[in-house]
Amino acid sequence: MSLWEYANPVKFLGLSARLQPYLWAAAGLCVTVGLVWGFFWTPDDFRQGSTVKIIYLHVPAALMAINAWFMMLVTSLIWLVRRHHVSALAAKAAAPVGITMTLIALVTGAIWGQPMWGTWWAWDPRLTSFLILFLFYLGYIALWEAIDDPDTAADLTSVLCLVGSVFAVLSRYAVNFWNQGLHQGTSVPVATGGRTVADVFWYPLLISMVGFGLLFLALVLYRTGTEIRLRRSRALLARSRGDA
């Protein structure tokens, strides 16, 4: 029993159909609990007041915006190396979810930034990096849309994803070099293990982040299923035309 067996579209669809109800339920529960707890049962921050509560939307969205690209990078690599169609289609399915998360992070950031920094937009490294990430998503999706042959499209977008990742990292450092910003340090430093957020804020935030992760997973499974069925109907159409 190997993990690669789920690269078979039929097996993948079966597993995904069994998992999806639980995923949707868990995602809904976590997001609701995280957001409601965060918005209504946490104290106001002594400096930032109630505006801090947008963190429960902003941070998880930003987290998933980056993770979605990372997932696309991994699935693109799997497609290029092992040529599993499901992998390429999962990358395709993740892109619109990722760009939406990026957009949510940017918009909530602007809404948060207005009362805090007195401006909707600043050319702060973090904001700028997310804007660049948004552009990369845009190019990736546009390239998928522009190519007729699905395998060529998968190949080209995969290479774009790899090259884009390198340049996204380069851009991140370039932007840091270019402008030291206003943005507070990360709320969830993975590397150091320390936290800059107090426990009362942390637990709802954690639940919300888990919820967004599950939501992302459910959305990607759902969209990948749609893409697989689309390909199947195209293949059937092509075959019936070939027979005629």
Add this chain to the structure above:
Amino acid sequence: MIALLRRDLMLAFRAGGGFGLGLAFFLIVTVLVPFSVGPQSDLLSTIAPGVLWLGALLACLLSLDRLLALDFEDGTLDLLATAPLPLEAALSIKALSHWLTTGLPLVIAAPVLGVMLNLAPAGFIWVIASLALGTPALSVIGTFGAALTVGIKRGGLLMSLLVLPLYVPTLIFGAEAARRGAIGLDGTTPLILLAGITLGTIALMPFASAAVLRMTLR
């Protein structure tokens, strides 16, 4: 390889080859800037390095469209792919000829336009150095974008969408070096980082471009 370079240069210089188009575009963009922001010389002097860099970048982008598309249409790319010359080398040569016909003239023209934009005297050397170091990266990255979109009808706009985000690090370091130089600071650090990006892209991007082109020709 020399033959390919000579042919590409010959084509660029003959009628309809598009040599000078990028240069003219660079000139016009730079001339339009004072019209749009006003003729105050101190303002122009502040933004001059950035304007020169942005103008050079857009001029490079403008001519990328023809880099591979013409060869794709008349079947040259199919034949080159079956030739003994590795596709990676062919694409490096293509990028080189793009730089010789577009990037190098921009570097040479930049000081003249710098005078028109009231660039600070200390900045000239930095603008020239950063453009000379940075424009090869623009050509090489652009070749990748051209290879990605060569099979797509009316892929020009899409190519801009794909290539411009890839230009971000080059633009940031290049313009930063020029900007620091122009206000009398030392721009060595961004210049070194820019050189790093240029060398890295020259070394690695042809492989990505060739891989992508093989997928397109298939």
Add this chain to the structure above:
Amino acid sequence: MALCIQGVAVARGGVPVLSGVSFTVAPGTALILRGPNGAGKTTLLRTIAGLQPPLSGRIDGAEETIAYAGHADGLKAMLSVTENLTFWAQVFGQSDIDAALAAYQLDPLADRLAGTLSAGQKRRLGLARLMVTGRPIWVLDEPTVSLDAQAVAMFAQAVTAHLAAGGMALIATHIDLGLNAETFDITPYRAQPEQRSGASDEAFL
């Protein structure tokens, strides 16, 4: 060394079009490919030329030995006949273009820009390109399009000379070239839908 095709299957746009194609072209011989429009001749030739991978099967003897001529000639309108030919000769590491010019009677046109040639003259230039590659296997896709009877004769003569020198040719064409060559009809090799051929959309069925 002979060109040896064994059990090759090819796909066009993700749909398998041919499968189980096997033939051998020995030195000094030519093979004429026949088949109705859309049968997959171009796809097969592109696969043999190495421009796309086969779905399955083996292609032996095609490494760095093939000169491919497709529907487009790879000519630049703003270069002269000599310059176009010299360029391709140099790419393939050759230098002599006189024989090619003479074989297709291009000498009087040598200094004309390729853009000013007629369709048939361009085609002759495209075919002359094969002679400057120095490669033993010519893979030709409809080489006689827009050629008149006289030019077809020139082409047949060039192929005959190439074969006599130990070369090989694989030609997809509908007209009779008057060559002493075997004919290979690809119609029976049309891919059957129920065959598991490994085409791109196979997994989705």
